[in-house]
Amino acid sequence: MTSFKKYFPITKQCIYFNSPSSGLLPAPVLEYRQEHDLDFFVMGSAIKDGRGELLTNVREKVGALFSCAPNRVALVPNFSYGFNTLLEGIDTPKKVLLLEEDYPSVNWPFETRDFEIAYAQINGHLEKNVEAAFAKAQPDIFAFSVVQYINGIKINLDFLKKLKTKYPETLFFADATQYIGTEPFDFDNSGIDVLGGSCYKWMNAGYGNGIFLFKEEVAQKVAPKTTGFNSQYGKYKQQEGSFIGRFEPGHQDTLNYGSLGVAIDIINEIGIDTIHDRIQSLSAKAKTAFIEKGLLEEAVAMRTQHSSIFNLKGDQALVKQLEEKGIVCMIRGEGVRVGFQYFNTEEDLETLLSAL
Structure with a gap:
């Protein structure tokens, strides 16, 4: 082997x-980071000349790996940043279903805002618990971790897809930080509307980079308020409007997102x-x-x-x-x-x- x-x-x-x-x-990511900062050291502002191409390339690599069009991929510093940006774009109050004792970066952003919250218990019958909670609470949003950070319980993705079919108007928000990079995942064919994750764990991309993937209809239901000069900078932002740009309002870090690109190259090389x-x-x-x-x-x-x-x-x-x-x-x-x-x-x- x-x-x-x-x-x-x-x-x-x-x-x-x-x-x-x-x-x-990984060693190749370290090599990229060393070369990047050496280029910055000797080139100064000239390093910005290739920024647009690099970020476009990384966005396309993310989209190809997880079966999501690159114009629906946001590059963010970490999951929490992207998730709070997402929630700031939702008019409250809304009914939300969470999992008890889920990762704090999933639950706290809802619990500190004006949402009506119900909970489902995490145990060996997770899917049955969620289904029963849906029937009772009729949530507008279901937010959860794909894999639980303490004990590794993983929600059944086929169950999610069936549940989404039964409740098509409910938005499904997933934290995949403990999931992405561990197995093939087809986002567009999943029951998840928004999937986010930091990439320093199973993607082995180092700190400072994360991703958010969106279904097309999310932009019609969520209106993030964050903005900045860079929210319109880049191939896919210019073509598709400012929704993705709302998650990328400032200058993007080519060191960290470039590291993500190299990490994905390693994943593709191995398979x-x-x-x-x-x-x-x-x-x-x-x-x-x-x-x-x-x-x-x-x-x-x-x-x-x-x-x-x-x-x-x-x-x-x-x-x-x-x-x-x-x-x-x-x-x-x-x-x-x-x-x-x-x-x-x-x-x-x-x-x-x-x-x-």
Whole structure:
């Protein structure tokens, strides 16, 4: 089996299971960043000459990877920035359905604004809980994380598509920070209206870059108020009006978005299907082993589909014990969180199981 540790030299020194907290910086991305800043150092303002082409190219790479037209792709510094921009464009009050104890950057922006909020519980019956909450609350907006950051519970995407068919007027907003980069995803064929995510985790693109994808009809229902000179700058903004520009009001950072472009090149070189197969295979073996050791909560153990993130029964003493064996992970919630990326191997898993 091909080893992809070559992209990540740190994996020669440790076993890295902390992608849910921060992805690693691949060597080609580091090389790009060094060359970019050297060019800036010696060229000054002349570096801006290629900005438009670079940003257009990155937008097109994002669109191709996730099956979304590039004129509906916004490049943002991070998920929270883009999400708050989105919510500022929604007239309140609106009825919103959230998930209990979802990622704060999903729930807090609604809870601090004038929305009428209902909640569905995150457990082994997540989809049934959401369906029941829809029937009761009849929400205008459903906002959720595709993959839960604490225990890795992943909402069923086929369920979302059917639910959207049943409630076509409800806007579905998804945080995909813990999802994008782990498997193929066809945005235009999904039940999601707006998908956003920071790209420093599973995309391995470094900090300072994120994406938002929009269905065409969203621009008719949301009117962001942010604006600036750069909101009209660029090929797709000029052609399609200012909706995407509302999410990009100022000068775009070619260092960070260029890093995203290189990260996508690596994903394309490896193949998103290959990445998915490796993550899925390793995660399935890990789940079976974790269940046998009694390390998983029932809500996760009973799920037929799961992500690459697991929360193991343990405490800070266990984290320290694992660190002493060169295993990088962290406390999240009430346990020890680990995540399996495509550069991880069965040998890595065996070392973890032995340490546990």
